[in-house]
Amino acid sequence: MNALVFTYFAYLALAVPITLWVGNTLRRNGRVFLLDVFDGDEELAQAVNHLLVVGFYLVNLGYVSIALKTSDAVIDAQSAIETLSVKVGTVVLVLGFMHLANLFVLNKLRRRAQLQSHTATRPPVAPDAVWSAPVRQA
Amino acid sequence: MTGDPLQRVTVLYDARCNLCRTARAWLERQPQLVPLEFLAAASPEAQSRYPFLDPRMTLEDLTVVGDGGEVWIGAKAWVVCLWALEGKRGLAQRLSSPTLMPRARAVVSFVSRHRRAIGTYGVSCDCTPA
Numbered sequence: 001m002n003a004l005v006f007t008y009f010a011y012l013a014l015a016v017p018i019t020l021w022v023g024n025t026l027r028r029n030g031r032v033f034l035l036d037v038f039d040g041d042e043e044l045a046q047a048v049n050h051l052l053v054v055g056f057y058l059v060n061l062g063y064v065s066i067a068l069k070t071s072d073a074v075i076d077a078q079s080a081i082e083t084l085s086v087k088v089g090t091v092v093l094v095l096g097f098m099h100l101a102n103l104f105v106l107n108k109l110r111r112r113a114q115l116q117s118h119t120a121t122r123p124p125v126a127p128d129a130v131w132s133a134p135v136r137q138a
Numbered sequence: 139m140t141g142d143p144l145q146r147v148t149v150l151y152d153a154r155c156n157l158c159r160t161a162r163a164w165l166e167r168q169p170q171l172v173p174l175e176f177l178a179a180a181s182p183e184a185q186s187r188y189p190f191l192d193p194r195m196t197l198e199d200l201t202v203v204g205d206g207g208e209v210w211i212g213a214k215a216w217v218v219c220l221w222a223l224e225g226k227r228g229l230a231q232r233l234s235s236p237t238l239m240p241r242a243r244a245v246v247s248f249v250s251r252h253r254r255a256i257g258t259y260g261v262s263c264d265c266t267p268a
Contacts, residue, residue: 131209
């Protein structure tokens with residue numbers, strides 16, 4: 001096994017577990033958000049959560065796979081570590097970006113649900129005046 | 139009381155103005171979360187129910203009165219109307235933000251000032267201005 005193949009194995013051994021860990025974090029914590037969005041509908045929240053996490057895995061593992069090949073000359077431990085570092089660093093940045101994008105989507109869904117909610121009792125603007133005597137309605 | 143839930147809203151609009159009647163018809167067609175009631179501004183009914191409102195002012199700007207005696211005028215009145223509709227609360231929330239509210243106010247007051255020039259005015263009026 002030459003240095004390049006070793007680098008590839010080390011890359012996969014780092015990148016795949018990190019992806020799984022981030023995906024798992026997303027699954028565990030996204031559930032709470034989605035439960036809130038879907039008004040406590042456990043089944044729907046679980047389904048949407050699962051779909052989001054699957055999309056997350058597909059994009060990230062796809063990226064990890066595509067980014068595996070390197071054109072660097074890996075001949076010794078130093079160049080192996082350097083190459084590995086750049087590769088893993090890129091994967092972590094992509095993961096971070098994807099994770100934040102996912103959070104953004106979840107938060108957007110949640111905010112929209114809150115805004116559309118029928119539970120708000122007061123309009124978002126303060127009245128210009130308030131007449132304190134009883135008001136006769138039709 | 140400003141903490142109590144707003145349960146119904148009365149919209150005082152200028153019934154002489156074609157644009158305002160169109161807006162009223164549009165509001166009426168929308169599904170409402172908080173019931174909207176429409177009254178011609180400065181009509182005898184409006185004046186007897188809301189003696190504290192200056193009828194000339196209610197003819198100038200759209201005025202909305204809540205069941206707790208709250209009065210919203212102009213752009214704020216529009217925000218309250220949108221807020222009362224189903225599916226428009228997000229829009230009402232965005233309009234009420236500090237960045238958009240001044241623009242909304244400018245647009246509403248511009249349209250309001252020039253509404254006599256938009257469409258027909260004073261046709262098929264069922265109100266008696268003060």
